[in-house]
Amino acid sequence: MPTPILSVSDLTVSFRTRKGTAEAVRGLSYDLMPGETLAIVGESGSGKSVSALALMGLLPTTATVDGTATFDGNDLFTMKKEQRRKIRGGPMAMIFQDPMTAFNPVHTIGDQLSEAIRIHQPDVSKGDALAEVEHLLRQVGVPEPGRRVHQYPHEFSGGMRQRAMIAMAIANKPVVLLADEPTTALDVTIQAQVMEVLAEAQEATGSAMILITHDLGLVAGTADRVIVMYGGRSFEECATRDVFYESRNPYTRGLLQSIPRLTDERGAALSPIPGSPPSIVSMPKGCAFAPRCVHRTAVCEETSADWEQIDIGHWTRCHHHDELPSFDPRDEVDA
Amino acid sequence: MTDTTDSELTNTRESADHPAPVDEPSAAELEVESLERQLSEKSESFGRQATRAFVTNRLAIIGAVVLLIIILLAIFGPMMRPYSFEERNVLERNQGPSMDHWFGTDNIGRDLFVRTTRGARTSLVISGVTAIIAVSVGVVLGALAGYFGKFVDGSISFVTNLFLTIPLYAILLVFGKKFGADPLALSFVIALFIWTRAARIVRSQFLALSQQEFVQAARAAGARGGRIIFRHILPHSVGPIAVEFTLTAGLAIILESTLSFLELGVVAPETSLGALVAEAKGQFTSQPSAVLLPGMFIVAIILSLNFMGDGLRDAFDPQANSRN
Numbered sequence: 001m002p003t004p005i006l007s008v009s010d011l012t013v014s015f016r017t018r019k020g021t022a023e024a025v026r027g028l029s030y031d032l033m034p035g036e037t038l039a040i041v042g043e044s045g046s047g048k049s050v051s052a053l054a055l056m057g058l059l060p061t062t063a064t065v066d067g068t069a070t071f072d073g074n075d076l077f078t079m080k081k082e083q084r085r086k087i088r089g090g091p092m093a094m095i096f097q098d099p100m101t102a103f104n105p106v107h108t109i110g111d112q113l114s115e116a117i118r119i120h121q122p123d124v125s126k127g128d129a130l131a132e133v134e135h136l137l138r139q140v141g142v143p144e145p146g147r148r149v150h151q152y153p154h155e156f157s158g159g160m161r162q163r164a165m166i167a168m169a170i171a172n173k174p175v176v177l178l179a180d181e182p183t184t185a186l187d188v189t190i191q192a193q194v195m196e197v198l199a200e201a202q203e204a205t206g207s208a209m210i211l212i213t214h215d216l217g218l219v220a221g222t223a224d225r226v227i228v229m230y231g232g233r234s235f236e237e238c239a240t241r242d243v244f245y246e247s248r249n250p251y252t253r254g255l256l257q258s259i260p261r262l263t264d265e266r267g268a269a270l271s272p273i274p275g276s277p278p279s280i281v282s283m284p285k286g287c288a289f290a291p292r293c294v295h296r297t298a299v300c301e302e303t304s305a306d307w308e309q310i311d312i313g314h315w316t317r318c319h320h321h322d323e324l325p326s327f328d329p330r331d332e333v334d335a
Numbered sequence: 336m337t338d339t340t341d342s343e344l345t346n347t348r349e350s351a352d353h354p355a356p357v358d359e360p361s362a363a364e365l366e367v368e369s370l371e372r373q374l375s376e377k378s379e380s381f382g383r384q385a386t387r388a389f390v391t392n393r394l395a396i397i398g399a400v401v402l403l404i405i406i407l408l409a410i411f412g413p414m415m416r417p418y419s420f421e422e423r424n425v426l427e428r429n430q431g432p433s434m435d436h437w438f439g440t441d442n443i444g445r446d447l448f449v450r451t452t453r454g455a456r457t458s459l460v461i462s463g464v465t466a467i468i469a470v471s472v473g474v475v476l477g478a479l480a481g482y483f484g485k486f487v488d489g490s491i492s493f494v495t496n497l498f499l500t501i502p503l504y505a506i507l508l509v510f511g512k513k514f515g516a517d518p519l520a521l522s523f524v525i526a527l528f529i530w531t532r533a534a535r536i537v538r539s540q541f542l543a544l545s546q547q548e549f550v551q552a553a554r555a556a557g558a559r560g561g562r563i564i565f566r567h568i569l570p571h572s573v574g575p576i577a578v579e580f581t582l583t584a585g586l587a588i589i590l591e592s593t594l595s596f597l598e599l600g601v602v603a604p605e606t607s608l609g610a611l612v613a614e615a616k617g618q619f620t621s622q623p624s625a626v627l628l629p630g631m632f633i634v635a636i637i638l639s640l641n642f643m644g645d646g647l648r649d650a651f652d653p654q655a656n657s658r659n
Contacts, residue, residue, distance in 0.1 A: 058551055061485060089557035096555075101548040106381040106570040115566075116556040152381075168556065 004031035004070075005208055006055075006176055011067040013047070013054050013232075022280045024050040026232040027067070029307070032176065032208050039211045039223035039240070041255070045277050047232040048212045052178045055210075056094050057084050072175070090120045093169040095198070097181040099161035103153035110149030113137075113168050120172045136167040139204065140197050159190035163197055170201045177202060177209040183218065195222055216259060220244065225313070228252045231278050231288030234307065238314040248310055248321040251289045287319070295320050381570065388650035395646020398639035405636055409459050412452025420453040421445065421604040429622060438628050441614060450606050451629050457607040458588055459636070461522050465587035468526035470580045473533025474572075480534070481541025482564050491534070498531045507590060511599035518607075521600060525590050533579045540572040574651025581644035585637040592633055608633050 013025040025047040032038050042048045054065045055076060069076040071092065076084065088094075096102040103112055113136065114129035124132070130149060137145035140163040153161060162182065169177055182198060183191040199222060202209050211223055219226055219240060226243045228236045228251065236249040247253050254273040264270075275292040278284055284291060290300040297320070305319045318324075379387075389395055413420060416437070428444035430436055438447035480491035506528060514520035544550060545568065553567045592609025594600035601607040603614075608629045615625035 056555055058554055085557050085559065087557075088555055094552075094555040096548060096552055098548060102552040104549040104553070104567050104570075107566075115558075119557045119562075152379075 002033055005034045005072065006032040006210075007068075007070040008032075008051075008055070009068045009070070011051060011054060011065070011069065013050050013059065013066075014064050016062050016064070017281060019281045023283070024063075024232055024280055025054065027307075028229070028232075028234055029067075030227055030234070030237065032210065034175070035206055035208055036224045037202070037209045037211055037222055039213060039219040039226045040229060041213060041216060041219060041226055042229035043214060043277050045231075045280065046229040047280075048229050049180055051229075052094070052180055052210060052212055056088060056092065056178060058094075086120070089116055090172045091175045093172065093174040093177055095162075095165055095169045095177065095179040095182045098185040099158060099165045100153075100185065102165060103161065105153055108150055108152055109137075109156065109164050110134075112153075113149075113164065113171060116168050117171050132171070133167070136171055137164065140164070140167045140201060141193075142167070158186050159194060162186060162190075162194050166194075166198055166201050170205050170207070173205050174207045177205075177207050178212070179209060180212045181214070182211070184213070184215075191218070198222075216243075216255060228255070231283060232280060233288060233304070233317060234315070235289070235318075236316045238311075238316075242314060245327070246311075246314070247327060248314070248316045248324060249318050250293050250295050250320075250324065253324075253327055254292075287317075295324065385573075385650040389646050392646040392649060394642045395650075398642030398646070401635055402639040402643065405455060405632065405639070406459060408452050409456035412455070413449050415452075416446055416449050418446035418449050420449050420606065429618065431622060432624055439622060439624055441625060442618065447611075447625060447628070451608070451611060451632060454606040454608045454611045454629060455632050455636075457518055457601055457605065458591055458609070458633075461518050461525070461591045461607070462584045462587040462636075464519065464522035465526045465529070465591075466580050466584035468523065469530040469583050469587075470533045470576065472526070472530040473535075473579070474537050474569075474576060476530070477534040477537025478541050478564055478569070478572075481538040482545055482560065482568065484542075484545075488538070492538070495531045495534050495538075498528065501528065503528055503590075504593075507594060508597070508599055511594040511597070515594055515600040516602045518601065518605075521591065521594070522587075525587050529583060529586060529590075533576070533583060536575050536579055537572060540575055541568055544568045544571055574648050577647040577651060578644040581640040581647065585640040588633060588636055588640075608636075 008031075009029045011025055011028040012023065014021050014023045028047070028051055030038065040048045040051070050059070050063075053059050054063070055069055055071075057076070059065065065077055067077070071087065074083075076087070103109065107115075110130055110133050113133040114126065117129045117132055118124055118126070121129075133149055134145040137148060142148055142160055142163050148156070148160075156164060162185075166182075179198065183194050186194060195218065198209075211219070213219060223240045226236075226238060226240050227234050228243070228249065230251050236243070236247060236252045238246065243252060244256065247256065251273075258270055258272045260270055273292055278288055278291070284301070285303075286299075286301045287293070287296070287304050290296045293300065295318075299319050305317045305321075307315055307317050308321070309315050310321060418436075422445060424440070424444035426444065427436070427440050428442055430440045432439045436446050436448065438451055441447055441450070476491050476495070480488040480495075507524065510524045511521070514524050541564075550563060550567055553563050558567070588608070591600055591607060592612070595607045595609030596613040598610075598613060601610050603610070606614075611629035612626055612633075615622065615629075619626050
């Protein structure tokens with residue numbers, strides 16, 4: 001068994017607000033193996049982005065982070081600021097959701113990418129860095145990189161900008177890539193291309209990737225493993241192929257059923273999960289999903305279920321995971 | 336390609352009831368021009384875009400030209416006439432404007448054109464030095480407060496508010512009596528009490544800009560605080576800072592003139608625009624030009640600075656520029 005490159009244990013992130021303390025992430029644990037792709041899936045407010053920002057140390061000062069995140073043998077949360085800064089953008093790089101706003105409009109793309117290189121490799125000359133940027137842009141499929149490096153972000157289309165963002169993230173050969181909704185801000189037609197570029201970039205650098213998304217379709221094509229989050233907790237973790245047919249969690253099933261499919265009858269209604277996610281300032285006492293769950297019983301409203309391993313590499317958080325009927329998301333809504 | 340565009344444009348013009356004058360670019364032409372600019376090989380830098388926006392702003396250009404003329408007068412004016420600013424000629428006192436004395440003479444016979452341009456020089460130097468000091472201090476403190484927040488912001492904001500509670504004129508009257516005679520010392524004193532405006536503006540800019548995603552992205556790339564402040568946030572604040580610079584310079588002129596008028600600033604034989612108004616106030620009915628001419632200089636300088644400030648604010652708005 002290889003050692004994980006990143007091991008997150010009992011990660012808890014809380015924010016001090018006027019209404020009291022809000023826990024955005026509650027006891028999240030996972031291991032990331034070198035080179036693998038782990039998808040973290042959830043609705044908005046499930047804590048998936050916050051958990052990634054916590055790893056990067058980019059949360060606002062109102063946030064409190066507990067737990068440990070062992071990266072390459074060191075705990076990210078207790079190490080010195082300077083050591084942590086060196087990790088950011090170096091061995092651990094992040095791709096942001098909106099390429100429109102993640103580049104600084106007053107500097108050229110070439111300036112910003114070569115800056116990212118020179119922050120971590122100060123002895124590289126400006127000229128060499130720019131040449132490397134051209135190489136990187138070509139690698140991510142930006143046409144005419146020699147001309148494009150001198151352009152400003154607003155002269156790039158959304159897809160090209162996200163490609164440049166990926167180039168920036170892999171500039172220093174990261175070991176872990178954090179991609180926070182990398183295609184959400186893009187046109188559907190561009191999404192597949194960008195995911196392909198991302199997969200190629202990952203392959204070229206051999207890095208592991210945490211892919212944060214709300215799109216299970218994206219997960220199917222790219223991830224090795226999936227963690228489904230809800231209300232700040234992990235609800236299910238399993239291999240990607242299992243999540244679609246072997247899910248042992250009512251929330252995961254609900255998510256799958258709410259996806260429209262090409263095989264759906266024309267005009268057939270989708271089956272969304274009724275209700276809406278809980279507010280993190282007023283979490284239900286028991287299972288966070290209980291108010292919306294068709295399988296809930298008295299115990300669900302009293303206590304949150306434990307994180308249980310039910311198969312090799314398959315974890316779930318549900319009091320009734322062994323009582324759930326067999327499941328195929330193509331079936332009509334059961335229960 | 337340009338041929339087809341031209342003929343197309345001509346066609347639209349002919350079909351219109353009132354053909355547009357030939358020298359005025361039509362909307363379509365402007366659009367083509369902007370498209371061509373976008374498609375041109377060379378990307379326009381932010382500074383270049385801002386310059387272009389500034390020079391097309393008529394009021395801003397008028398302000399800049401007027402200010403430039405006044406600056407040139409302040410530098411070369413005293414040399415244009417064969418008089419020194421302190422040379423008295425009792426036989427020619429209290430004269431109105433003439434060919435010999437363009438602005439007339441004062442009550443001890445000194446040439447007022449030479450004295451006014453000399454006074455403008457003093458006033459401009461004081462206002463420029465004051466603005467440089469006040470805005471620099473304000474930018475540094477405001478940037479630190481806005482970027483680092485927490486304890487740093489708390490302490491800096493406390494000091495800023497403390498300075499804002501001081502009654503400006505009362506304290507300047509006290510300090511003016513002690514330091515007013517030396518223009519440089521006077522600049523420092525004025526700057527000491529008006530840096531707070533720049534600090535507050537820059538702080539709020541940095542507070543807002545620190546939340547922008549490109550700042551977070553820079554942090555995610557491993558950039559240190561200094562790099563983020565100076566390379567990523569400060570360029571976005573250049574507009575408000577430039578505006579604040581012009582307004583602070585204007586305010587400094589007003590404060591200096593006020594102090595000098597109250598005889599707490601620049602002292603004779605050295606002079607400033609405010610001191611000139613003060614010296615001539617007794618003869619306002621007999622010789623109004625002696626009051627009005629330096630007064631007009633003050634008004635012209637402040638108006639020019641404000642027009643330029645407005646132009647700079649529009650020119651340096653990165654959001655507005657990146658849209659085209």
